[in-house]
Amino acid sequence: MAETGADRIYELLHADLMRGRFEPGQHLRSSLLREVYECGISPLREALHRLASEKLVIGHGHRGFRVPPISGEEIRDITSLRQMLDIEALRRSIEYGDDEWEATVVAALHRLNKATISMTGDGGADEWEARHRAFHRALIGACESPWLIHMYDLLYDQTERYRRLRFSGTDRGKLVRDVAREHKKIMDAVLERRADKATSLLSAHLEDTVRYVLANIGNVALVTDAAE
Amino acid sequence: MAETGADRIYELLHADLMRGRFEPGQHLRSSLLREVYECGISPLREALHRLASEKLVIGHGHRGFRVPPISGEEIRDITSLRQMLDIEALRRSIEYGDDEWEATVVAALHRLNKATISMTGDGGADEWEARHRAFHRALIGACESPWLIHMYDLLYDQTERYRRLRFSGTDRGKLVRDVAREHKKIMDAVLERRADKATSLLSAHLEDTVRYVLANIGNVALVTDAAE
DNA sequence: GTCAACACTATTGTCGAATATCTTACGATC
DNA sequence: GATCGTAAGATATTCGACAATAGTGTTGAC
DSSP, rough: OOSSHHHHHHHHHHHHHHTOOSSOOOOHHHHHHHHTTOOHHHHHHOOOOOHHTTSSSOOOTTSSSEOOOOOOOHHHHHHHHHHHHHHHHHHHHHHOOHHHHHHHHHHHHHHHHHHHHHHOHHHHHHHHHHHHHHHHHTTTSSSSOHHHHHHHHHHHHHHHHHHHOOTTTOOOEEEEEEHHHHHHHHHHHHHHHHHHHHHHHHHHHHHHHHHHHHHHHHHHHHHHHOOH | OOOOHHHHHHHHHHHHTTOOOOOOOOOOOOHHHHHHTOHHHHHHHHHHHHHTTTTEEEEEETTTEEEOOOOOHHHHHHHHHHHHHHHHHHHHHHOOHHHHHHHHHHHHHHHHHHHHHHHHHHHHHHHHHHHHHHHHHHTTSSSHHHHHHHHHHHHHHHHHHHHHHHOOOOOOOHHHHHHHHHHHHHHHHHHHOHHHHHHHHHHHHHHHHHHHHHHHHHHHHHHHHHHO
């Protein structure tokens, strides 16, 4: 997959940022990252510049790179934008998608539900997230707009980062079962080709996520401040 | 502005890509770029990685970077997305913008028109483009969504790249005077706070651009193929 | 006791050399 | 004559050392 060393580090660092390995606001020292990913400085910096362009890290000239801080305002902003793009993309998918597309959606949800059942421990969370991403990606996969998908991906990364912040005292198991029902309802509406219903369900689904994040964000505010 | 050497190269290379200094499809050899921008390999590669993330260059593992090819389908795709984002951003701007915002819009159009009158030669084109960008940016500047603006910027870069392709036998002077009228109409609708009218005018304005590009794209197809 | 200038340390950013990969040209084989 | 393999050259990528900048703590003056 990764053709070059910089690609490899990009993927690993991207995954670690998604799973919240580093705290928001944390200074990503090159010495630390070089040890973690066992690499030289050049490919590391190249990966960091790509991530900076995607706003998954923030670069300050001569002061290196940091994990972006989190804010309720930002996740609201990102979600409102994602709603707009997701709705458009799903609408187009429902319009253009064929049987084959439907099959990929059904398969993706099946995979996701399997992961939901067997999800235990942290490794399971990574797998669940990968399948969750794949399901949402499948939904809009027939929109026939590479750029819409690209923008969608950029925003999905951001919401995943917020969603996977380490909140204390949250029953993740219950949460995951709740969204499973929502996914099923979205898929049913999609298969019935009811665009209005499907898009409004999807929009509400995103709304639920941002509510979940905002309800818990007070806890992580402490973490943010404490970050060195 | 540019805090570091890599930032400087990023800005210069970005500007050169915008003004079509390199042909679509052209292989951007590091040896060439090092001479052009008088720099070492490290900051150059960092800039290229950032540009690759914005899809202003394309990186192939172990085969370096290239200027993206152009296609009618892609500019259509980009424009349809830009219409969606621009409309939303302008609508919000009209809703939230205050007198100060109106003033920046009026000032930006004034600057643009001045550049339109005095535009002669290539240097003038750069200045005109900068002011054109600033005007459109001012229109949506009050939308109060940093992410919407960010996405807008990414797409604006793409459309500018297509728009500034070197088409043969086009009366650029006439073109620029035509769009001046459109800009005026958009601004008037904005100042009257007529959101529906303003957004549909803006949407049509983008449509005109893509039509202009598509009408001329046959000429550059030759250039694309010839690019080494 | 406070503030500012200075030196020192930590860290980032950049350069040139070495390594790995790709491309092309050439020749052998079918 | 075409195709495959191989070797040489060109190019991209990565490594380690150097230079430049920011951060920090200390000293000294007022």
